[in-house]
Amino acid sequence: xxxxxxxxxxxxxxxxxxVQLRGQRRRLITCTVKNGVINDFSNIxxxxxxxxxxxxxxxxxxxxxxxxxxxNVKQMLxxxxxxxxxxxxxxHKKLTLxxxxxxxxxxxxxxxxxxxDFSMEEIAEIPLEAYxxxxxxxxxxxxxxATFIAIEDDRLFLSSExxxxxxxxxxxxxxxxxxxxxxxxxxxxxxxxGHTGGMELFDETSPYSLGKSVAEKAIRLLDAKTPPAxxxxxxxxPTLCATMxxxxxxxPLEADLAMSSGGFGNQMxxxxxxxxxxxxxxxxxxxxxxxxxxxxxxVECKRxxxxxxxxxxxxxxxxxxxxxxxxSPTGNAHAWDYSVEPLIRQTNIGIEAGxxxxxxMIEGVKEGLFLEGTFGGQADANADxxxxxxxASRIRKGRFVEDYRGANVAGNAIEVxxxxxxxxKGVVLRPGAxxxxxxxxxxxxxxxxxxxxxxxxxxGH
Amino acid sequence: MELDWSFLGNAVHKVVxxxxxxxxxxxxxxxxxxxxxxxxxxxxxxxxxNRMDDSGVGFRIAVSGSKVGFACTNVMEEEAILxxxxxxxxxxxxxxxxxxxxxxxxxxxxKVKGLFDPAVAAIDIGEAVDAANRAIIAAEGxxxxxxxxxxxxxxxxxxxxxxxxxxxxxxxxxxxxxxYLGGSGKQNGEVTGSCYYLILGRTADLEPERLGExxxxxxxxxxxxxxxxxxxxxxxxxxxxxSYQLFEVLTEALKGDAVFAGSSVWAGKLSQSVASxxxxxxxxxxxxxxxxxRSFDGEGCASHKTPLITKGKxxxxxxxxxxxxxxxxRNSGNASRFxxxxxxxxxxxxxxxxxxxxxxxxxxTIQPGNSTKDELITxxxxxxxxxxxxxxxxxxxxxxxxxxxxxxxxxxxxxINPVKNGMVSGVAFDWFKKISQVSNDSKQFPNAIVPSLxxxxxxxxxx
Numbered sequence: 046x047x048x049x050x051x052x053x054x055x056x057x058x059x060x061x062x063x064v065q066l067r068g069q070r071r072r073l074i075t076c077t078v079k080n081g082v083i084n085d086f087s088n089i090x091x092x093x094x095x096x097x098x099x100x101x102x103x104x105x106x107x108x109x110x111x112x113x114x115x116x117n118v119k120q121m122l123x124x125x126x127x128x129x130x131x132x133x134x135x136x137h138k139k140l141t142l143x144x145x146x147x148x149x150x151x152x153x154x155x156x157x158x159x160x161x162d163f164s165m166e167e168i169a170e171i172p173l174e175a176y177x178x179x180x181x182x183x184x185x186x187x188x189x190x191a192t193f194i195a196i197e198d199d200r201l202f203l204s205s206e207x208x209x210x211x212x213x214x215x216x217x218x219x220x221x222x223x224x225x226x227x228x229x230x231x232x233x234x235x236x237x238x239g240h241t242g243g244m245e246l247f248d249e250t251s252p253y254s255l256g257k258s259v260a261e262k263a264i265r266l267l268d269a270k271t272p273p274a275x276x277x278x279x280x281x282x283p284t285l286c287a288t289m290x291x292x293x294x295x296x297p298l299e300a301d302l303a304m305s306s307g308g309f310g311n312q313m314x315x316x317x318x319x320x321x322x323x324x325x326x327x328x329x330x331x332x333x334x335x336x337x338x339x340x341x342x343x344v345e346c347k348r349x350x351x352x353x354x355x356x357x358x359x360x361x362x363x364x365x366x367x368x369x370x371x372x373s374p375t376g377n378a379h380a381w382d383y384s385v386e387p388l389i390r391q392t393n394i395g396i397e398a399g400x401x402x403x404x405x406m407i408e409g410v411k412e413g414l415f416l417e418g419t420f421g422g423q424a425d426a427n428a429d430x431x432x433x434x435x436x437a438s439r440i441r442k443g444r445f446v447e448d449y450r451g452a453n454v455a456g457n458a459i460e461v462x463x464x465x466x467x468x469x470k471g472v473v474l475r476p477g478a479x480x481x482x483x484x485x486x487x488x489x490x491x492x493x494x495x496x497x498x499x500x501x502x503x504x505g506h
Numbered sequence: 507m508e509l510d511w512s513f514l515g516n517a518v519h520k521v522v523x524x525x526x527x528x529x530x531x532x533x534x535x536x537x538x539x540x541x542x543x544x545x546x547x548x549x550x551x552x553x554x555x556n557r558m559d560d561s562g563v564g565f566r567i568a569v570s571g572s573k574v575g576f577a578c579t580n581v582m583e584e585e586a587i588l589x590x591x592x593x594x595x596x597x598x599x600x601x602x603x604x605x606x607x608x609x610x611x612x613x614x615x616x617k618v619k620g621l622f623d624p625a626v627a628a629i630d631i632g633e634a635v636d637a638a639n640r641a642i643i644a645a646e647g648x649x650x651x652x653x654x655x656x657x658x659x660x661x662x663x664x665x666x667x668x669x670x671x672x673x674x675x676x677x678x679x680x681x682x683x684x685x686y687l688g689g690s691g692k693q694n695g696e697v698t699g700s701c702y703y704l705i706l707g708r709t710a711d712l713e714p715e716r717l718g719e720x721x722x723x724x725x726x727x728x729x730x731x732x733x734x735x736x737x738x739x740x741x742x743x744x745x746x747x748x749s750y751q752l753f754e755v756l757t758e759a760l761k762g763d764a765v766f767a768g769s770s771v772w773a774g775k776l777s778q779s780v781a782s783x784x785x786x787x788x789x790x791x792x793x794x795x796x797x798x799x800r801s802f803d804g805e806g807c808a809s810h811k812t813p814l815i816t817k818g819k820x821x822x823x824x825x826x827x828x829x830x831x832x833x834x835x836r837n838s839g840n841a842s843r844f845x846x847x848x849x850x851x852x853x854x855x856x857x858x859x860x861x862x863x864x865x866x867x868x869x870x871t872i873q874p875g876n877s878t879k880d881e882l883i884t885x886x887x888x889x890x891x892x893x894x895x896x897x898x899x900x901x902x903x904x905x906x907x908x909x910x911x912x913x914x915x916x917x918x919x920x921x922i923n924p925v926k927n928g929m930v931s932g933v934a935f936d937w938f939k940k941i942s943q944v945s946n947d948s949k950q951f952p953n954a955i956v957p958s959l960x961x962x963x964x965x966x967x968x969x
Binding site: 073075077079080082083084085086087088089090091092093104105106107108109110111112124125127128129131132135136165166169187188192194196218220224226229231232233237274275276301304305384385386420421422423424425426427429430431432433451452453455456457478480482484486499501 | 509545546548549551552553554555556557558559560561562574575576577578579580581582586590593594596597600601602603604605631632634635639653655656658690697698699700736767768769771848850851853854855856860861862895896897898900902903905907908909911927929931965967969
């Protein structure tokens, strides 16, 4: 990556207000076991670089390449300058990016069990064990898919302002999907583990036990009814809460979305949620899949409080949106890899713990549902959402009376979060992912919550 | 910054010849070069201009019959390419067997027209910015309440090549263009949800005005939505809704590997009735200028047109070489290196040379009917028109219970009002049986060319 450092000395740099250069090496190991067979075992090596330039206080240009020879990286910078100038005639408003601390840092993730200490055979055993855990539950387990992924990143950030940041980290994940089948009835269940760190991920939860628990759930659901439809008082477990928080509250708190489309726009300093809600984004949450010390503009990813006791206190910003809003950037400019431009992204979004145990939350429900697990979903920038849950239980007078299979919940998250009347005291750090134009892995630190929500069940009332 | 394509082809061929000398069953190398020019739109403005160049090669190697490994690299030096091949071999050696694994034989692929437009390959950034800006002006000029929120004009041009030790050795050049615009509307302090439109093609003539006006019209139609009562009624799923949730369910049930794994609801149901007699579905990679058309698939199998559902009866499945081998049937050429849909694992790994192929439709095509979508509306006594739904289906079971992000209440053959916060709920496999009409206005999506479908007796949930 030396050629990038030389590039900063080029005269072309003077044509821009700011030049940001990134270089990256990424190695991915993936191993997927489907129904006992390793059907994908891959070793992926990628490297490349990008140049991003800001010209005349108005316009960005970005160019990336995987061919990192000296001539090519020069061409990459030249290209980004040409691109940046292409929309100047359309842009009239000038922006002054706020200065940020200039740093020279080397950062690497704390890792107890490094990936390189494991042989390919030992790596293959991880999804195979998860498969066996599920398979051992017998004949109703129709389809099992277990995938192990390790991502090792080595990233360099250089800017014409003088920052030089080298960050390396490892992320390890395990995904398990099980489909239980009886006659013509299919019931899916899934679970993921993932963190920034090494193979110590499996010290607490073994792949076998995880596979077993997912299969147990899928089989249990074969005997469950379809859930009812309508509006309910619900207790939402941390896994589903993580999806809701990220999609339906987190996205509208991203400055680029907030400024364009209702949601939380223009409500800074106002009560926008239940007073029990304190929500933050924190790149420094150890172990979170969105663990970053600095973002891809060289801004530190410290904890930013977004909503405090229900009051909107900040959006998540990159340097451009921060300049538009006249605030400091919050370290939320992240690119999935060298090949794409940074966008405003969450790192590890979290809800601060409340006072309720899960039992207390359930006891307080006269007639309602306990919703567990997630099949993901999506939300509009105005906070309208639809998410799948994996299973549910009917609560009557504070007790579980009946189990249901999964379906979807829907509504407007801002409205739903106003109805939160209890927040759990146990916060769980969940792995998460997001596909806002480009992919990202992120963390979510979430408790259970209790609120009112619409359930789109397929059964009767 | 351009990669010399013949350099990459030669280097890959050399490495394959070196690997062949080792004791192995199959070698396959898939290699690509792509350059992408992109303009993004945010909040009524052109936001950024980007250019991404990428090239790489992925190897699948089988040893001792069917122990398979995959590795790839984007370092375009012969030594690094050889190292990727050797990594694939090392993995293959520690992998258990994939029963019946095979690769296609080399058979000359057909010629497919309209896959490459030199104007896309040579697109100037100024033209791209101009097109994006015209779309913004058209959307916001349609009505002053419309805001062009986000968008993307993407011009992609490149090559893909594949070699295997069964005689496959093909290359193809192609271009693709994607124009997307999302908008919302503001009236009396209330903001509509996002309304978007997508134009996909192979040529540079994009019609940005049509894109902008369509979005503008969609946004204005969504103003003043009203809540729904729950009822059981007729639903028109417009081509957008069909191309997403219903497409996913259909695809999952038709995948050859899901059939032999037993996870497809349609396993063992060939020639049985699985849908309304009015439904005919084919997979067609040969359509001239089709967005997912190609002369050979991601394993080098020559492209076909494959009947999947004929007048409601299951006529075939989607196969790659291995699934066709297992089920002892013809390979339909559906090994894809660029499968669609959301898959977390694939999102992490990436597409193209970075991944082993998986079974996915090329252009999944529903045969159009005779009436326009507007004519279908006139036939409904009480129901809704669903322009788009949010949320994922449970693809295996076919359960869809999802929010109506853009829908209209219909009574006595007329649209009465846009719908606020409703849902539809049911099992898509039941809906396929209750299709009463198919419209004649099909639209191209990334892996589908589909019209609107009128489905009877669907559960609609109000608030």
